[in-house]
Amino acid sequence: LNSGVYFTLMDHLNFAVERHKKNINITNRVYWEIKNYYTEEFEVGNYALELVNDTFGIQLPKEEAANIAFHLINALGEKSDSKDGMKYAKMIGSIVNLVRYTLNMKMDQENIHYSRFITHVKFFVERFYADKLLSDQENELFEQIAHLYPQAMDVAFKIKDYIKQVHSIVIPNDELTYLA
Structure with a gap:
């Protein structure tokens, strides 16, 4: 800390x-x-x-x-101004709600899969605010995930649209693969 x-x-x-x-x-x-x-x-x-x-x-x-x-x-950051917990929490909440409503499902917060999901969203949000998003290097994996998991990729694209609308930043395909 x-x-x-x-x-x-x-x-x-x-x-x-x-x-x-x-x-x-x-x-x-x-x-x-x-x-x-x-x-x-x-x-x-x-x-x-x-x-x-x-x-x-x-x-x-x-x-x-x-x-x-x-x-x-x-206080988790190296500098005192390196993190803004409120903005992180709001973005995490927005993404979780977007997933929940897109998939029309209730999420069991005690489930290990939910915990892993939240961990992945946290890492994504941290990379986003640190301006360290994954760069597009794995196009083949992106195509494969899009083909095998179209519903998950659809949700990832909704997250991409949300972030573009709110923050005017385009999420790279490698991040979409990660989110899917």
Whole structure:
């Protein structure tokens, strides 16, 4: 973790305790995304929340676990400004929802396949924001996946269209193969 997390997280926790004392509650708009897509960080956030609550004899809202996890997510980069957990979580959520609605299916979040899917989407989003998308080198594999798994490739193309529309960036075929 970036060493800056020690300051930013302690500052956040201090402010959270102060807000609690003043009965001020701020909602976390990406609570669900962080809870579901950054499960390890969220578990650490829950543990930290329990420690804070026990130490100070208070009951901070459950959303604080996601706020703590958010600080950990942001601290994963080498530089303090290298990650933006909220924008990552939003893109992951958008892609998952696009897949869910395109395939018209409910996803079992406890399933190992779902966990692997989320991991792949996270890696894609990290490459996207780091401007390190896979370059087109495996056209044969792209053609083969498109032929063998047309439904998966259709979903990948919808993701490509979404990203082009929202970010004005065209996803290379190697990334489509990865997503499919």
